[in-house]
Amino acid sequence: MKICSSRKRGTIAFAAALAVAALAAPATASAGGYAPHSPQDNVWGGYVATGSGFTSISGSWVEPEVTCNSQNDLFAPWVGVDGYGSQTVEQTGVETNCENGSPQYRAWYEMYPAAPVYWDDAVSAGDHFTGKVQDTGGGNYDITLTDDTAGWTEHTTQNLGASDVSAEAVIESPSQSYPSFSRLDFSGITVNGQVFDSYSPQGLDSGGYQPGPLSDGAFSMTGGGFARHHAEGTRPGQIRY
Template identity: 50%
Template sequence: MSTTRRTVATLSAVAAAVLASTAVSLPQAFAAPAPTARMVPVQGHRIVGPATGIRHSDSTNWAGYSATGSRFTSVSASWVQPTVTCTSATTYSSFWVGIDGDGSQSVEQTGTEADCSGGSPVYSSWYEMYPAYPVNYSDTVKPGDHFTSTVSTDGSGTFTLKLADTTRGWTHTTTKKSTTASLASAEIIAEAPSSSTGVLPLSNFGTASFTGATANGQPIGSFSPDQMNMASGSTRKATTSSLSGNENFSVAWNHS
């Protein structure tokens, strides 16, 4: 079942929840609206140096690490769900692992969300086979929950997307097909989601800590990955730390 990931601007959180829970039984003319925000391939990607070893780049929507230059069939990491600090503004942030999206127009990914709506935090979890819309899981997500996730493929178009909240004891394993996946990158990312009009304001998530970041079963640092900061023009929106132990890092919020 495809469900609404978050409220549109004209709906209250309660109304959106009612729509999502009744989407299956409603006639087509009254179906819940499509999500207004989604995770998309890296945008505005600009390498700022160096040319060898771990690279550094700025992106308008991604912060974290992305490995390229090989054929990737698995990516894994763990993280602690950040706590968002909300104002009256509606803002978004997501934390995920995935294959593709850096240099390709498909992404196979799963992760969590930390948004602000009407001054209140909204936490959720999801998977997405971009360019298809994301699908929410219904399980409770709270700040401080420990997550572990793996996206893997058999290399012939079948993907397994696994997301586990080890704090609350739930796990989702979703199997999907893709005929467009290029298997060209593997990444562990904090993202400012996008809508049809572009990148959305980034929630103040403080710091997101990722551990055990691997690609093809090896520490992601083994692939001389791209260390990506999120920026809009001269404004730094999120900063990615150096790798520790070749597979651990954090992303710090700087600006919406």
């Protein structure tokens, strides 16, 4: 009995150590993904249309050159369906991760709450991307991402019980710590084959970045409050997963 009791205490101590280590580990997108909108944390910046019946979105952007301010800096522009008023998101974009001290770019798709899936194609700042998410029925979603500059395209079909209650073109930082960039341009955004503007989407700020006016499916993200946080030696808000 003493041996069993000792083993039990050891197991509990080991589990507690693992829990502490998990809390101390650096946060990355793969830990919790590019999640649904959170009004408390302002995790999305850009434009989102809400309602019902959003079966497709397509949009383009130019991947900005960034300056890493800390190893926590992490963000992605993406287009997708759901996530504003629902707990699923069907999305594709390009991640910039500063964990190693310099920007690392990776293309990905995600069927949240599953973790992001990364493609191996080369990505560079200045590349022009086009992403598309389409509900093809029966819970199936076609996801396509094209690097129009490098000339590659990735496509996947995934299944998820989702509700199609929003469509968005946004930037997001799961770590709530953005690298600095001067401007990010979205263009050619259509929803259900119609120009994004026709759905009267609402604008959202994130991390000090604000969306400019939406016109003919195009807008720019500018600003950058988190760069000021880093320069002043203060910390942004706590990460949410």
